[in-house]
Amino acid sequence: MWIDGAAIGAKETREVHDPANGELIGLAPVGTATDVDRAVSAAMRAQADWGSQPDEVRAETCRKLAGVITQNSGELARLLTREQGKPLKGIGSEFELSGCAAWLGATAEMSLPVKVIQDDEAARVEQHYVPVGVVGSITPWNWPLLIAIWHIAPAIRAGNAVVIKPSPYTTLSTLRMVELLARELPDGLLSVVADGPGVGEAMTTHPDIDKIMFTGSTATGKKIMAAAAPTLKKLTLEMGGNxxxxxxxxxxxxxxxxxxxxxxxxxxxxxxxxxxxxxxxxxxxxxxxxxxxxxxxxxxxxxxxxxxxxxxxxxxxxxxxxxxxxxxxxxxxxxxxxxxxxxxxxxxxxxxxxxxxxxxxxxxxxxxxxxxxxxxxxxxxxxxxxxxxxxxxxxxxxxxxxxxxxxxxxxxxxxxxxxxxxxxxxxxxxPHIPFGGARYSSMGVEFGIEGLAACANIKIYNFAKA
CATH class of the missing domain: 3.40.309.10 (Aldehyde Dehydrogenase; Chain A, domain 2)
Structure with a gap:
């Protein structure tokens, strides 16, 4: 795992096998609720400074992260193919990694400028977008790296810190990608905690995680929504589709x-x-x-x-x-x-x-x-x-x-x-087209300016003139 700028092992591990042939690929750590606490504490410290950085600094950081993906796409694509099963070529792992870089690059060029709602003799009213705080990301196994970037890119761009929990089926490739990205960021701004007993619950109920971004089944999305209710977290849930x-x-x-x-x-x-x-x-x-x-x-x-x-x-x-x-x-x-x-x-x-x-x-x-x-x-x-x-x-x-x-x-x-x-x-x-579903398939929207705004809170400044 990668937490607070350092590689973190685990007391327990589990085997990861290639779905194409059953071969052992490696061992994945088994995370704990204590790992979540440590990652969230680090995220809070890092976000306090990151949220105050100028917009162009955050934009340039996303561009830099896109470069990191491109430079390491060969290694990541092969690991993804072994772990997830999709082909290396065609619309497979190399395609997924190119999408990761493209999404980071596109998100870098988006912004949430100040909107002047009123400016007359009575008052000047401005609408600002400010960071949510700490974003918890829970990702699936089908497009594990691309969907992780769908969560990470707008969250970091909007001034937040991120703690990500990958699917237990595609842990290794996500751990490696997050490590590569996190090395280019302030310690604690991006951490990854592997799945394990109580990890999902620890994230969805944690009082210091301000927003959950989840991609997966409708049944799991409902459980996340219920678990997040006592702490009134903001939610973006992209769920099932028939x-x-x-x-x-x-x-x-x-x-x-x-x-x-x-x-x-x-x-x-x-x-x-x-x-x-x-x-x-x-x-x-x-x-x-x-x-x-x-x-x-x-x-x-x-x-x-x-x-x-x-x-x-x-x-x-x-x-x-x-x-x-x-x-x-x-x-x-x-x-x-x-x-x-x-x-x-x-x-x-x-x-x-x-x-x-x-x-x-x-x-x-x-x-x-x-x-x-x-x-x-x-x-x-x-x-x-x-x-x-x-x-x-x-x-x-x-x-x-x-x-x-x-x-x-x-x-x-x-x-x-x-x-x-x-x-x-x-x-x-x-990346520039908002995406979300109807009825039980989603809550909120991803991508585009609307998706970026979903990773921020609106703050109003109302200045009296008279």
Whole structure:
């Protein structure tokens, strides 16, 4: 671990294994609530000075951190591939590290200037943004380094200190990245405490952590919200998404297939805003199914360090078992397996891309967020009913409409419930575009000026003139 400017060991460790082949990668420390206390105390001391630094100093620091990521991306990418399973090349670990550097660089160029609300003969009223204080970051295993930066960059840029707890499934790569970044910062400004008994609870209930940023499941987000309530922490929660796509009858199936495919299977489907329910009009249903099947059968899957592979394993046993369960239940519930459907007889958590045709609402693979390489395809004839079905669940990060008629796409987009509605693409995020969900999928917003402002408090100066 890295706490208060120093490497900190632990009394206990646990083994970390490569999800592609089961090989032992290394040992991760097991953190404790005492480690959290130490990290938070250091963060409070460091933040007192950091919060008073000029805006340009904080901006230049984010630029410097982007350089640190770039300089060490080779080491971090290989460690990430071994630990998380995603391929090194393509839209894999190297892509994730380039995103980390890009996000830090983009955040450096954002600012929260003073806003003059009133300036007349009676008064001058100014709105300032001031740091929240200490931010606790809790990150997941699917994009562990990028999501850590999504938390760290705006928090540091806005003048806060950060204590981060990585997922127990992807501890090693996060520990190493945070160490590299923290060495360039004042001691205590950025610390990382590995998961262990009581660590999550210690963070969410700690009286001196002022804000929690969390990315993960809705169920865990609810627990964090309840735990944080007694200390009235500010919260940014990005949670589950069972995101729908609607394909209208005017599309060219082959033209849209690749966008739909990667909208669903980027990072092996282990992405919060991935396309997870596909509603296709009867007129083009068979053509879309055929085009997606052809793509699925052509994508090489295997160990991530082999540069020929485009997809890797499911990251952990729990998620592998969930995808296996949903795939096995689909034929029993009336679904038709187009490709995949069961795990191959090989070492590691490999599950083939699985397309389920003739899926219907009420099936487990439709109603549950799969978070893996499985996509149910639902036939419709009435677009109003497709919209109803798309809106029928309560975890809505994103949705998409696929059509040649942009006006009709906009009309349908206005009726869909989600934080982001895409037309003729799905899942794209960018540092300058605010991102958040609807209903049970999120609380608050990330990215853009709005995400930066979420890491600050508003302070008003009201000067009387008369």
């Amino acid at each position: 995101d729908a796509g609607i394909v209208l009858p005017d599309v060219d199936a082959k033209a849209v297939a690749e966008g739909i495919f990667w909208g669903a299977f980027l990072n092996n489907g282990q992405t919060c805003a991935a396309l997870k329910r596909l509603y296709v009009h009867d007129d083009v249903y068979d053509e879309v199914c055929a085009a997606l099947t052809e793509l699925a059968n052509a994508v090489p899957m295997g160990e991530g360090l082999d540069e020929n592979n485009v997809l890797g394993p499911v990251q952990n046993a729990m998620q592998f078992e969930k995808v296996s369960r949903l795939a096995a239940a689909a034929p029993e519930e009336g679904g038709r397996v187009l490709t995949g459907g069961s795990a191959r007889g090989r070492t590691g958590f490999f599950f083939p891309i699985t397309l389920i045709a003739d899926a219907k609402e009420g099936m487990a693979c439709v109603d549950e967020e799969q978070f893996g390489p499985l996509l149910p395809i639902i036939r419709f004839t009435d677009v109003d009913d497709a919209i109803r079905q798309a809106n029928s669940l309560d975890v809505d990060l994103a949705a998409s409409v696929w059509t040649k008629d942009i006006d009709q796409g906009r009309e349908i987009a206005e009726r869909l419930v989600a934080g982001t509605i895409y037309v003729n693409k799905h899942g794209e995020v960018a």
